[in-house]
Amino acid sequence: MIGLGIRVKNAPDNLLYKIFSGISVSEYIWEISEEEIMYSENNEHKQKLFGNSILSGDEFLKCISRDSYYMIFANIKAYPIESNRTNINTYKDYLESSCKIILLCADSTFIDFYSKAPSILKKVQENCIINHFEQVNILTEENDTRTRMSV
Secondary structure (H helix, E strand, O other), rough: OOEEEEEOOOOOEEHHHHHHHHOOOOHHHEEEEEEEEEEEEOEEEEEOOOOOEEEEEHHHHHHOOOEEEEEEEEEEEEEOOOOOOOOOHHHHHHOOOOOOEEEEEEOOOEEEEOOOOOHHHHHHHHHHHHHHOOOEEEOOOOOOOOOOOOO
């Protein structure tokens, strides 16, 4: 298992919080390279949930802990603290990098989640099942059709 293909309802929710529940997000630096995640704050609609392209684990957790947001697309990568961030275009680039987690969301309902840690993949799979996500498929090198690690 190299990742998970997740399908979710096209509706506001706190999906990222549900996906990452029980994972030590504070152990990573989070890189947000593409994002359209809308939310409301003080009756004002905002377009970018994260605001910055590089976040500490605590900042990332604060953002994803909001009650509700609408994720249209996202490209999120997690690197161990003090590691080098690199440009990742392909799965091979990902394997050769220090990046440990990639989450890609497209069209609000399709999420691909990759992790080099089998324990994280198992936890995310459990989180998706517990939260009644529409579909959770195991991705392997044989069945993964993604050619680019971007949305």
